[in-house]
Amino acid sequence: MSEVTVKQLAEAVGIPMDRLLVQLGEAGVEVPPGADATISDKDKMQLLKHLRKGDEQAEAANSSPKKITLKRKTVSELKQTGGGKAKTVSVEVRKRRTYVKRSVALADEKAELETKMAESDARRAEEQAKLAAEEEARRKAVEDKRRQEEEAEAARKAAEEEAARKAAEEQAQAPVTPAVPEEAVPPSEAKPTTKRESVKGKKRGKGGAEEEFGGRGKRNKGGREELHVSAGKSGRRKKKPARAGKVVVGESQHGFQKPTAPIVREVTIPETITVADLAQRMSVKAAEVIKAMMGMGSMVTINQVIDQETAAVVVEEMGHTPKLMREDDLEAEVLASTSEEQAGEQVPRAPVVTIMGHVDHGKTSLLDHIRRAKVAAGEAGGITQHIGAYHVETDRGMVTFLDTPGHAAFTAMRARGAQVTDIVILVVAADDGAMPQTIEAIQHSKAAGVPLIVAVNKIDKPEAEPDRVKQELTGHEVIPEDWGGDTMFVNVSAKTGEGIDALLDAVLLQSEVMELKAVEDGAATGIVVESSLDKGRGAVATILVQNGTLRKGDILLVGKEYGRVRAMFDETGKPVESAGPSIPVQVLGLSGTPDAGDIAAVVAEERKAREIALFRQGKFRDVKLAKQQAAKLENVFSQMAEGEVGMLNLLVKADVQGSVEALRDSLTKLSTDEVKVKIIASGAGGITESDINLALASQAIVIGFNVRADGAAKRVAQENDVDLRYYSVIYDIIDDVKQAMSGMLSPEIREEIIGLAEVKDVFRSPKLGAIAGCLVVDGTVKRSAPIRVLRDNVVIYEGELESLRRYKDDVNEVKAGTECGIGVKDYNDVKPGDQIEVYERVEVAKTID
Known part of the structure; x- marks a missing residue:
C-alpha cells in the first residue's frame, strides 16, 4: 500500500485528527506535526499492535463489572382543593441511569477503528487494481488499432501494385486498334471483365425481413448457384464515417443523450393565439399549458383564444422567453410571402375597362351589345343600380368591363386605395353633348391617371352632332387625336352596333401601348368590386383577380374577413374552378361581407388569415380599411x-x-x-x-x-x-x-444671444455645489433660457441654469450691470474669468409675398 497522510487516515477511520496524533504518540510512532505528515504501512501496523495490546491489558487487569445501573424512586404528595373539600394525590417518580466502564467504551472504539482501517485498505487496493486493468486494456486497444492500420495499409499497397502490374501486362499484350465508342460495340464482341465480381442477393431472415448479402457462389445439385454470406458481412452494416456535427457511438450505446439543462426557447406571440398553438410553439403538450394556466387561476380549453399579455405570462411561467410580435408583423410577413410567390414570369393580361358617363347616355346598352346579353332590359327604369363586372371574349382578345352607376362608385373605390381600372370609356350622347356628369367623369379619370377613350354614342339619331361633342370636350382639356390631341374618339351606336368593332380595336390598341402584364402562376391577389349578403348562399363577394390564379379551396383573406373558397361563379352564374388575372368571379365562403375596394389575397394557412382578420377588426381597422381622411387647411x-x-x-x-x-x-x-x-x-x-x-x-x-x-x-x-x-x-x-x-414652408431656426455674464469668483456650498458670483455685462440673464459656458471664447459646456439668485432671493432674470449668483446644472468646473452666455432659439416662419 502507498503512504497516506495523517489527515487522510483520520478521515478513513472516522476519528479526529488530534486524537489520532495522540494515539500515534502513545504507540511510539514519531510523526512530524501537521496534517500533511505521511504515515507508512509499518507505522500503521505499529499503531494497530499498540491498540490491541492495550485492550488485552485492560481486560486482564479489570475483572469488575462493565456496567453499573442506578435506580432511584421518590414519592411526593399533591394537595388539590375544589368544591370546599381537600384532596391528596400521591406522585411517584422513578429514575434509572446506566454507567459504562471507560475501558469498555475505549475497546469498542478501537475495534471500530480497526474495522474502518481494514475497509479503507481493501478499498484502496481494489481501486489500484481497477486502474491498472483499465490502463492495460487501453494500451492493448491502441496496439491492436495500430497493428490493424499497418496490415490494412500493407494490403492496400499490395493490391495497388498487383493492379498496376496486371494493367502493364494487358497494355503490353493488347494490339493497337482505333478507338470505338461503347455504343458501337456489339454485345457479342464485348470483352468480359477481368475482375471477380461478388454475387449479391437477399435472404430471408428469422423475422421475415430480407437481408442484403454478397459473396462467392457455388453450384448445387440442380445446377443453380448457391449464395453464401462472405466473412465479415453477417448481417451487420458497415459503420459510416462520422459526419460533421455527429458523434459515432459504440454498438451497445444509443445516440440520444439526455439534455443536461432545460431548453429555453424564444416564443413569438401574436396579438391573439390559441392554447394549442402556444403549446406547439413551446414544444410542450397542450395539457401542460392548461395545467399551468389553471395554476394561475385561468380555466381554459385547448381551442380557446387568449390575448398577447396572458400568453406572455404563461410563457415566462413555463421557463421560456416571450417575443411579442408587433401589431403589423404578421400582416407584413404574409404580404411579403405573397409578393414572393408572385415573383414569377409575367404574361400579358386583358385590360380592365370602366364605362362612365352621364345618365341615359347609353353606357349599359353599349356594354349589352358587346356582351350580346339583355342586361339593360332587366334593370329598374333602365338605370344601373350596382356595379357589374364582366369579361368578354372577342375576336381580337379578351376585355374585362366594369359597368358602374355613374362615376361615384369608381371614386369611392379610389378613395379606399383601389386602383382597378386600366382604361376608361367615356360615353357621350351625340344628340345631348357634354353634360355635368360627363365633365365630372373627365375629372375623375384625370385624377385617377387613367387613359380616356371617348365613345360618341347615338350617332344613328338624326339630331346627332359628333363634332359638337368634340368641340365641347376640347374646352375641358380632352382633345381628339385628329385635332392634335392624345384622346381617341370613336363614333358608335349601341342600337345598331355601328362602330363597336372600332371601339374594341381602340381599347386593345391602348392596352398594347400600356403593356399590361401580370403573373399567372402563384397565389392570387385581387380587389373586391362589390359584395352582398345572400339569404341562401351567405356572403357573396365579386372579386376581380389582378395577379395569380384563384382556385376553389384556397384560403382567402379579404380586408377584415377571411374564409375558404367554397364555390366560384362567373358573371353568368356558371360554376368555375379557377380564375386568372383580369377575370371577375363571385366567391362564396367568406366570414362576412367585405367592403368594396378591399384587397383580397390568398394565404397559405387559415390560422394566419384568422389572426390578420382579427387584427384588422381591432386596433388598426380604421387605418387599414376606413376611407382616407381628407386634408384640412389648418393641418x-x-x-x-x-x-x-x-x-x-x-x-x-x-x-x-x-x-x-x-x-x-x-x-x-x-x-x-x-x-x-x-x-x-x-x-x-x-x-x-x-x-x-x-x-x-x-x-x-x-x-x-x-x-x-x-x-x-x-x-x-x-x-x-x-x-x-x-x-x-x-x-x-x-x-x-x-x-x-x-x-x-419649413421654418428657419435662429439663435439669439440675450445675455452675457462674467464669472468674478466661485463659492463652494455643501448643499448647492459650486456657485459662480457673476456680473451681468450685457443683456439679461434669464433662469429658464439655455446657457453656454465660455472659457477663452471657447464653448466648454452647454446646459441650463440650476439657480439664479440676487443676494438671498431667487429671481427669474437679472439685467445688465447687476451682480448675481449663478448655479450651473450638472457642472461644477466653473472658474473665475469664464463667461456664461444665455441665448434663445427663435423660429422664423417663411412667408409668401
Whole structure:
C-alpha cells in the first residue's frame, strides 16, 4: 500500500485528527506535526499492535463489572382543593441511569477503528487494481488499432501494385486498334471483365425481413448457384464515417443523450393565439399549458383564444422567453410571402375597362351589345343600380368591363386605395353633348391617371352632332387625336352596333401601348368590386383577380374577413374552378361581407388569415380599411412635415363661370418652387356629393365661392371629415391659401444671444455645489433660457441654469450691470474669468409675398 497522510487516515477511520496524533504518540510512532505528515504501512501496523495490546491489558487487569445501573424512586404528595373539600394525590417518580466502564467504551472504539482501517485498505487496493486493468486494456486497444492500420495499409499497397502490374501486362499484350465508342460495340464482341465480381442477393431472415448479402457462389445439385454470406458481412452494416456535427457511438450505446439543462426557447406571440398553438410553439403538450394556466387561476380549453399579455405570462411561467410580435408583423410577413410567390414570369393580361358617363347616355346598352346579353332590359327604369363586372371574349382578345352607376362608385373605390381600372370609356350622347356628369367623369379619370377613350354614342339619331361633342370636350382639356390631341374618339351606336368593332380595336390598341402584364402562376391577389349578403348562399363577394390564379379551396383573406373558397361563379352564374388575372368571379365562403375596394389575397394557412382578420377588426381597422381622411387647411403644415401632402390640392366651385376662371388663375399663380397649388376640379354650380367624393379621393380642400353644398354633400363631408369652406370675397380665399402655403414652408431656426455674464469668483456650498458670483455685462440673464459656458471664447459646456439668485432671493432674470449668483446644472468646473452666455432659439416662419 502507498503512504497516506495523517489527515487522510483520520478521515478513513472516522476519528479526529488530534486524537489520532495522540494515539500515534502513545504507540511510539514519531510523526512530524501537521496534517500533511505521511504515515507508512509499518507505522500503521505499529499503531494497530499498540491498540490491541492495550485492550488485552485492560481486560486482564479489570475483572469488575462493565456496567453499573442506578435506580432511584421518590414519592411526593399533591394537595388539590375544589368544591370546599381537600384532596391528596400521591406522585411517584422513578429514575434509572446506566454507567459504562471507560475501558469498555475505549475497546469498542478501537475495534471500530480497526474495522474502518481494514475497509479503507481493501478499498484502496481494489481501486489500484481497477486502474491498472483499465490502463492495460487501453494500451492493448491502441496496439491492436495500430497493428490493424499497418496490415490494412500493407494490403492496400499490395493490391495497388498487383493492379498496376496486371494493367502493364494487358497494355503490353493488347494490339493497337482505333478507338470505338461503347455504343458501337456489339454485345457479342464485348470483352468480359477481368475482375471477380461478388454475387449479391437477399435472404430471408428469422423475422421475415430480407437481408442484403454478397459473396462467392457455388453450384448445387440442380445446377443453380448457391449464395453464401462472405466473412465479415453477417448481417451487420458497415459503420459510416462520422459526419460533421455527429458523434459515432459504440454498438451497445444509443445516440440520444439526455439534455443536461432545460431548453429555453424564444416564443413569438401574436396579438391573439390559441392554447394549442402556444403549446406547439413551446414544444410542450397542450395539457401542460392548461395545467399551468389553471395554476394561475385561468380555466381554459385547448381551442380557446387568449390575448398577447396572458400568453406572455404563461410563457415566462413555463421557463421560456416571450417575443411579442408587433401589431403589423404578421400582416407584413404574409404580404411579403405573397409578393414572393408572385415573383414569377409575367404574361400579358386583358385590360380592365370602366364605362362612365352621364345618365341615359347609353353606357349599359353599349356594354349589352358587346356582351350580346339583355342586361339593360332587366334593370329598374333602365338605370344601373350596382356595379357589374364582366369579361368578354372577342375576336381580337379578351376585355374585362366594369359597368358602374355613374362615376361615384369608381371614386369611392379610389378613395379606399383601389386602383382597378386600366382604361376608361367615356360615353357621350351625340344628340345631348357634354353634360355635368360627363365633365365630372373627365375629372375623375384625370385624377385617377387613367387613359380616356371617348365613345360618341347615338350617332344613328338624326339630331346627332359628333363634332359638337368634340368641340365641347376640347374646352375641358380632352382633345381628339385628329385635332392634335392624345384622346381617341370613336363614333358608335349601341342600337345598331355601328362602330363597336372600332371601339374594341381602340381599347386593345391602348392596352398594347400600356403593356399590361401580370403573373399567372402563384397565389392570387385581387380587389373586391362589390359584395352582398345572400339569404341562401351567405356572403357573396365579386372579386376581380389582378395577379395569380384563384382556385376553389384556397384560403382567402379579404380586408377584415377571411374564409375558404367554397364555390366560384362567373358573371353568368356558371360554376368555375379557377380564375386568372383580369377575370371577375363571385366567391362564396367568406366570414362576412367585405367592403368594396378591399384587397383580397390568398394565404397559405387559415390560422394566419384568422389572426390578420382579427387584427384588422381591432386596433388598426380604421387605418387599414376606413376611407382616407381628407386634408384640412389648418393641418396642411403638419401633414407636409410628415410627408403625407406633397402639394396643396383644391377643388373650386363658384356661382358663375367667370368667377371660376378668375379663381383658377389667381390660385395657380400662388405656386412657388417649394409649394405647388393644384386645382383638382372646378366648375360653376352648387357643391354636390360627387365633388365631396372627388375631394376625399384626392385629399383636396373644397372651396365654395357664393355657392353652398346640398344635403347629401354635407352629410358625406361630415362623415369623412372633408374640409369644406364658404367664401363671398375672392381676396379672403387668396389670403387663406397664402397662409396655408406659408405653413407648408419649413421654418428657419435662429439663435439669439440675450445675455452675457462674467464669472468674478466661485463659492463652494455643501448643499448647492459650486456657485459662480457673476456680473451681468450685457443683456439679461434669464433662469429658464439655455446657457453656454465660455472659457477663452471657447464653448466648454452647454446646459441650463440650476439657480439664479440676487443676494438671498431667487429671481427669474437679472439685467445688465447687476451682480448675481449663478448655479450651473450638472457642472461644477466653473472658474473665475469664464463667461456664461444665455441665448434663445427663435423660429422664423417663411412667408409668401
